[in-house]
Amino acid sequence: CPRGRKRKQDSVDTEKNVVPSDNLLSFHIPPALRRQLIDDYEFVTQMHKLVQLPRSPNVDDILKKYVDTQIKKHGRVTDSVEEILKGLRCYFDKALPVMLLYNNERKQYEETVTADVSPSNVYGAEHLLRLFVKLPELLIHVNMAEETLKELQDNLADILRFLRKKQSLFFVSAYKAVEEMEKKED
Template sequence: MKIPLPGTLKKQLVDDWEFITQLGKLIKLPRHPTVDDILKKYLEFKTKQEGVVGDAVVEILNGLRTYFDKALPAMLLYKPERAQFLEHVPENSTVAPSSVYGAEHLLRLFVKLPELLVYTNMEDDALLQLQQKLADFLKYLQKNQSVFFCSTYDGPKVDLAVDVGKERISK
């Protein structure tokens, strides 16, 4: 199963990877909106759009939340983010990653989802419907990209002070 990512979301993933792995920056946690918030907003959006939302949509959103909570510590974090995860989601706590993390990490799930869904026992029709609903959700993320994704990352403070002649000027 393939889940096509819109181009702007692919760029978002690449930028996210670069900020974290190459520039040593992190996403400030807890994120607002959280994954839970985004899933609720999508459900509200679909309800306004269609009047009544089918059980399938609710089931898929609940499944996304469950997959996210399980997959985040196992396969969605980059190495520099692991200590931050333990700080915000302590072992044996009742804190769900979906109540702390946001769209950046949720988007990473969509890259891994096809390999995770290989292990589910679903009929072809159901897989096709799931694929369509996930594509619709990604379009929603894309339309709300400026609201859901962070534009700045936290990182090591860089001293931008420059010596000019004998004076030191901080920028």
């Protein structure tokens, strides 16, 4: 995020306590997950390798596991966390074909995601992590109360910490060459 943006927060109209989230949504992507994003980018765009689909665990599984850890930790899941997870899944399903795929992943998407299948049932942590990078720009025009924005940021940061803790379980360690995947289908 550009540094100058945060200062806008100081001059926010606090009378109504509603701020246009003009890129005020910001959360820290842990270094290990940033490395994961870079590796993912290099595997797909430079080495022409893809994540084998369908992924296990998929995005839905990961979000369910997050709910389970919340229940273990706090005895319940708050309504706001449930709403955020529902929204995250919805944003994922809508954003994946539009902005979360690299060009050489499009053919795989078209072959894998059919009308009766949602992307969150097919794709996994690699693509979910890409959504976190895009979320600030996706939510830029959403007006929300300052405390709601803060809560959203805190929850998204917590989900990122969860992904980081479970990184070895959720992310693939090896991508497949496109040719290998095409041979398998024959």
